[in-house]
Amino acid sequence: MTSLSSHLGALDPTSDRAVFRQIADQLREAIDRGRFKEGQKLPSEAELVEHYGVSRMTVRNSFSVLQGEGLVHAEHGKGVFVRPRPPVRRLASDRFARRHREQGKSAFIVEADAAGSHPKVDSLEVKEEKADQDISARLGSVRRVLARRRRYLLDGRPVEFATSYLPLDIARGTQIAEPNPGPGGIYARLEELGHHLDHFEEEIRARMPSPAEVKMLQLASGVPVIHLIRTAYDTENRAVEVCDTVMAADAYVLSYQLPAT
Amino acid sequence: MTSLSSHLGALDPTSDRAVFRQIADQLREAIDRGRFKEGQKLPSEAELVEHYGVSRMTVRNSFSVLQGEGLVHAEHGKGVFVRPRPPVRRLASDRFARRHREQGKSAFIVEADAAGSHPKVDSLEVKEEKADQDISARLGSVRRVLARRRRYLLDGRPVEFATSYLPLDIARGTQIAEPNPGPGGIYARLEELGHHLDHFEEEIRARMPSPAEVKMLQLASGVPVIHLIRTAYDTENRAVEVCDTVMAADAYVLSYQLPAT
DNA sequence: CACGCATACTCGTATAGACGAGTGGGCAAG
DNA sequence: CTTGCCCACTCGTCTATACGAGTATGCGTG
Structure with missing residues (x-):
């Protein structure tokens, strides 16, 4: 026995x-x-x-x-x-509201600090490159874009990997093309440049990660990723940014508030 | 060779x-x-x-x-x-707008017909039951609820499995407690009963399916599920329905539109 | 021609054994 | 006491074999 x-x-x-x-x-x-x-x-x-x-x-x-x-x-x-369930990060649908754009630090840092976690951002890369077909279509047929890549970590664990794409005619030569985009992030810079943001569109998929994503996010087997593609539109209804984000699904809950209209 | x-x-x-x-x-x-x-x-x-x-x-x-x-x-x-990528169903964030609530058929049927697919709903079950802890908390500490379960299929393939929970004091004895809730679905009935809908809140997670979910959705291995929990609030800010939905992740893209505020 | 069966090919399940490599504890030498 | 090594235990990788069960094809019989 x-x-x-x-x-x-x-x-x-x-x-x-x-x-x-x-x-x-x-x-x-x-x-x-x-x-x-x-x-x-x-x-x-x-x-x-x-x-x-x-x-x-x-x-x-x-x-x-x-x-x-x-x-x-x-x-x-x-x-x-x-497998322990890690603490999850809740993303609210108002996370890009202007009132959250005041402070000097990025939303990720502020929010994680508040939750008692130790946030970090690494793998910073900012460069001009050729837009792939999908990004180009979303931005309205641009050929080349400014790409801003970064990885987010909580308490040493990578949880999210994101790339922002912006049309060159908007971003080139501005602080958006600098590694540190300044207080309020690139959305604050976009508004200062006269591109007043009107709304965002987010597309959400879930799937198993590619081997590259497993490495980047140090994913255990059996953990899917949430793939979120956000497009930001200005008041002239022009797409001014596309942000492609891959998140470790066990670290996130997305939350949206919808009007019943 | x-x-x-x-x-x-x-x-x-x-x-x-x-x-x-x-x-x-x-x-x-x-x-x-x-x-x-x-x-x-x-x-x-x-x-x-x-x-x-x-x-x-x-x-x-x-x-x-x-x-x-x-x-x-x-x-x-x-x-x-x-593995072939099946056609995906796009869920837009305005899918519960009042203007979509006019027709006699359910939103699922109408939308699928328009896309040229053959929709079906089965596994209908409507019954009163004890609310589990999470549902009870979301509905404001109710003990028992009306549960409406159903499974959605496209071209014979199950793609989604959903359960709606409603407080008994709202749903009991109404058409909501009938297998067929009538034109416009339960949201139309709720409004007729004086519960004017104000907004919805949706929580999204992604994870690997349980064995029961694999069976219900006939999932291939390596296909995660999207777990969506929607709460409907009336104009008095009371939660009048919680809908728990599990979707085959390879069959869905969720789409949300957010104001920049 | 039509039906049914034999057969070959497919993946599914299970055994038994071998060696490698990471981890941690205990023991012996310094 | 500290250091370093050995060993036991862990999972990782790989081989070889066997039988079972689902599928498709073709052939022979009726």
Whole structure:
């Protein structure tokens, strides 16, 4: 009678459900019921091999199912652990309102400080480049754009990777083309330049990350990304910026307020 | 010289990148470059075993990487195929505007018909039940609610699964408690009952689906879900409905329009 | 011609074994 | 006591094999 018996049952040989799925089911249920808590170590592969009397690959197969569901993650040399749900960042739909544009620091820094996290922005890159087809279409058939890339981190963990694209005739030679765009960010600069912002349009998709995104965001397996594309329009209904953002889905909740009209 | 050589190269034995990752990389690149197109069959496991000179489990491991990325899906007895991107349904932020509430059919049906798809709604269930903690909090501490569950399908494929929760003092005994809520849906009924809608609040998350959701939405592996929770408020700022929606992420693009204020 | 079955090919599941590499603790030498 | 090494335990990668089950094709029988 091992200590595992208290959390995990036996297999049903008559079931037509695959053995590795049965094991995954039992582990999942134990996690859901809180028998294994966040961050806690699951039984090792060897222990499960022993407990269920199956081969190691079968146990690993079970783990890979749970990994794909984002429930657990393995650490080489240590064990398999219940994946903790990181604190989420809530993005409200009024986050670009003018009243939030007063302060010197960026919205990300201010908000994270308020939440007690340690924010950081790195991978800054500002350069002119050729617009790809999609960006070009959104900005109204421009060929070249100013691209501002940056990565956001909370408490050392990368959570978001964003690129802003602006037409050259607007941004070139202005502070927008500088690494530090100044207080209130590029939206404040755009307004100073006479491009009064009227509204934003946001498109949201969710998908699994590419290998490059896994690296940039240090994503565990089983964590999707939220892909948000925001277009800013001025009062003349011209698209003045497109911001392409990829977020670690386990770190975000987006929130929108809609009028019933 | 097999036909595979034209699409796939050789392994680098000096690389410290695992063999199955190298194979996955080559297949991924071939797919990205369009050498294998949407819906097309990839080389069989046996062919890749032959081509690379590795064991079958190594090839399967490569496939499982690509499956986790949502790039391919396997069909028992047939082969492994490049996963086609299904037509997406665009949800605009004005989809609940009053002007869309005139017609007799539901918004889903009207919109899908217009897009040339064959819409269907099934799994209708309307019943009173105990509100869970989250729903209760959103509705302002109600104990029991009317729950309206339904599943939406496009061209036979399930794409969305939604449950609306309404306080009993509003919904009980009205047409809202009937399977068919009538023209304009429950929002039209709510307004007729004197609950004039003021605004909606939507919360969006993305995550991997639970096994139950995989079943309900017939999701391929590597497809996340978008979890949307909408709360409807009347002009007295009372929450009159909470709608919990789980969508197949590969079938949706959400679109919001925000004022710059 | 039509139907049914045999067969070959596909992926799914499972076993058993081997070696490698990261981690951490204990023990021995300095 | 501190340092450094060894070892036990962990997951990672890979091989080889076996059988099962779903699919498609073609051939032979009726």
